[in-house]
Amino acid sequence: MKVIGSAAKTVFYLKKIQGQHPNWSLHYKIKCKSTENELTNLLRYAEIKRNQPVAIIAREQFSGFGQNSKTWVSPKGGIWLSAAYPIFSKEFKSQIFNLSLGIKICEMLKQENINVCLKWPNDIFIGSKKLIGFLPKVITRGNEITYVRVGLGMNVLNYTPSEGTSLSKVLQTKNINQYYWTAKVLKAFHDSVECNSNKDYVINSANKFLTKRFLPSGFCSNTWKIRDIDSNGNLRIENQTQLKVITRF
Structure with missing residues (x-):
């Protein structure tokens, strides 16, 4: 099946930075209430397949939510997505999943010469301002972890309140390819699953990126x-x- 439109543009960059595997199933929405709701509905009627993670990506959300059901402001210009990654294992370390994802996002940004820090348990900051928030979940069936999922918001070209910042402000340009950055985020999700078994690496890296200014x-x-x-x-x-x-x- 040929992939067209926005999904094809993201797939193009995914193949450049990650290769053919895994085979992501991407679904773009122009506008939706919540990508988390969209992903939940999708997985309710179509079970996640081995080796095929899935992501819902919206240009705009009008009823997104984050940690403790806080409102997640999601205007045009940002990256708003919910993704699920198949695990099918009893060995996955669910207690450090948020950290493995956090450090891989931090490492990804560091590779782009963007110095960020991890605000425990699930925010990425530049200095005192929030750039990315993510909400991880682990889905189990009996003793087996079936899949992990994450809802993620990244400020890119969108307006942000005073406590936040955007990639555009950090890089001082509006010439930013959102499909490239979406692919980078999905690659970080993949990498977080791959490194989850190395607990010492995850904890040590998390402490290196940890900011201590936010109690x-x-x-x-x-x-x-x-x-x-x-x-x-x-x-x-x-x-x-x-x-x-x-x-x-």
Whole structure:
């Protein structure tokens, strides 16, 4: 089957940077309520196949949501997608999936000479401003992990609020190929699955990219500070007398 339109443009760059495998199934939407809802509906009627990850990519979302069901503003000009990757294994380390994805996105941007940091558990920042947010999930059947999925938003050419930034602002140009960057994000997702078995590498890399300026909600920076990410992917914070472990779930 011949791939045409926006999907074909992304596939072109995917093949250049990743080769033929895996064989992504890409679905572009001009506008939708939420790519997460679209992906859920797609997988409800068509089970994910081995070696064929799938992604829903929208030019615009009008009802996206992020961590803790927070509103995810998704205007034209950004990359808004939800993707699922087949696993079919009992060995996949679900507790560090958010970190393996985070470090691969950070590494991808670093290769483009963009210095970013990881805000635990699932945001990518440049300095004090958010560039990318992602919401990872692990889908199981019995003891087996069937697939992992992620909803991701990346500010590219779109307007951002004061707490955010965009690729356009960072690179100081509007001449940005969104299909190339979409392919780079999908490649990072693939790489995050590939490196998941190397737990030491994931944790060590996550600590190298970790920013310590943003404490979890409810903790005062005058009292608490971030120590590191532990071997289970949890965030450890400390004060003069206590060490607390913050879990993602």
